[in-house]
Amino acid sequence: MWLVLALLSSIFAALTSILAKVGIEGVNSSLATAIRTAVVLIMAWGMVFLTNSQVGISEINKKSWLFLILSGLSTGASWLCYYKALQIGDASKVVPVDKLSVVITLILAFIFLHETFTYKSIIGCVLIAAGTILMVL
Numbered sequence: 001m002w003l004v005l006a007l008l009s010s011i012f013a014a015l016t017s018i019l020a021k022v023g024i025e026g027v028n029s030s031l032a033t034a035i036r037t038a039v040v041l042i043m044a045w046g047m048v049f050l051t052n053s054q055v056g057i058s059e060i061n062k063k064s065w066l067f068l069i070l071s072g073l074s075t076g077a078s079w080l081c082y083y084k085a086l087q088i089g090d091a092s093k094v095v096p097v098d099k100l101s102v103v104i105t106l107i108l109a110f111i112f113l114h115e116t117f118t119y120k121s122i123i124g125c126v127l128i129a130a131g132t133i134l135m136v137l
Helices: 003-021 029-050 053-059 062-088 091-098 101-112 119-136
Strands: none
Touching: 003 029, 003 062, 003 091, 029 053, 029 062, 053 062, 062 091, 101 119
């Protein structure tokens, strides 16, 4: 199931890039990010209430709150940078650079989460980085 959801995520992320590139034409990138964020916020809370998940909010511990807040700040910074880059650059170049996050995530997961780094993951990282460089040049 995780693979299906991950593939759907990549499809929606691709649509996000194309729709955003068209939508931000003539719009301040920070304003566009705020509008997008408001829509995501409404959608996310809608899912919380639809699935009756709000009952678990009081059970979230301080560590989880801290890291969820930090993750949210990181997401916000990412979206602000992404929308500005998308506004001034070609989607076909901005998106591959943005996807270097895969390589950075694998490295950070190795360092901080002590996840294993296999030869496959090393080769994958090298190929993603090389592909990004080829697409941007």
